[in-house]
Amino acid sequence: MNTHALPAPLAEIVDDFQALTEPERLQLLLEFSQGLPELPDRLKDHPELLEQVVECQSPLFLTIETEKNDAGSPDSVRLYFKAPKEAPTTRGFAGVLHEGLDGLTATEILAVPDDMPELLGLTRAITPLRMRGMTAMLGRIKRKVAASAAPKA
């Protein structure tokens, strides 16, 4: 698999990670954890609107919303994450997915390969156990996108 299969913003992130040494990759992941945006107020006060990804070692909650675009172009998918600051690895993964996928269309997100997290080159430094959380996060996003994109019966 190569980065050509990925949406442009995500491909750029993967290229950035791949250009670095292992310790630098961890540093970059830390920067993503710091860049993860806060929840908007309307979600902050409504934890019931977010779903927990139980495969993550630390509590991680996420939800998606679709945003109407101008007539003719498909809706954008907006992503929202919540993770405690004591869990920088989990936050970092959420930050990567936010920067790489937020605002894309459902079709673009659903085309992201499930094993995309492996491309970041973090598996050895983070351990396979911790990588599983990121894969689960991506899987959950795709399931939610697929469910909301499905034609309503």
Next chain:
Amino acid sequence: MSYPVEENDKFAAYAHPERLVSTEWLAAAIDGGALADGKLVVVESDEDVLLYETGHIPGAVKIDWHTDLNDEVTRDYVDGKAFAALAAAKGISRDSTVVIYGDKSNWWAAYALWVFTLFGHEDVRLLDGGRDKWIAEDRALTTDVTVPAPAEYPEVERNDAPIRAFKEDVLAHFGKPLIDVRSTEEYTGQRTHMPAYPEEGALRGGHIPTAASIPWARAAAEDGTYRNRAELEALYLGEAGLTEGDDVVAYCRIGERSSHTWFALKYLLGFDTVRNYDGSWTEWGNAVRVPIAKGTERGTVPA
């Protein structure tokens, strides 16, 4: 013991008070310049591999339980050569006093301490309350990378037998006490992994027959410190039914949570023979022809 031992009433009641230090003691030692010559080395060991980088105790070095202490290939701990290289790189000599702290009530810190003990490192202590207590007390944190002066550490052969149990040891242990430190749901077999943790692929849910259920966190107070001696006795002598001199095996899922309990039994209550079964449920739950018990009852010694 190469560095003075802390004396206070809570620690004095424990069997081995020299194995714990308080946040006050550590802060004073650091202020007094104790870290300058490698006589005292502070190690952070967390579950989250990036947490140290977000801010750590000034002068502390990081040791990751997974990438530093486990061998990738053999499903075992590193050997004497790798441990010597790791310790030396972190500025730890054989006679250094090592104080370990970490997140989640020191659960991973206790695991690192247990691995140091496999190599017979003499003076290794836990910071009572760990990272969370240090932060709650608004003590100094830094993101400055600690660059320790490399030390010399001898290649010591790991001595597993006194504190580590393998599956065969546990099978031979039946009739003597076992402590299961996982959650109640894992013990009864309702689930095979921790609440909110990844499914780690045990094929069966339940516990080792005859094991008493004492979830590890019950040994910790709200602030992450160990409970006092009387409270620990109520838990392990009262509820679990241990008696003085017992030969005990503790286990959990992969041996991390049970390191926290191992520490309490060995150093705080003074049981001489306590072993941590690090294969734990990920091995036992999957092993062929190995008996388990389901439900809340401890079960009986298999025939």
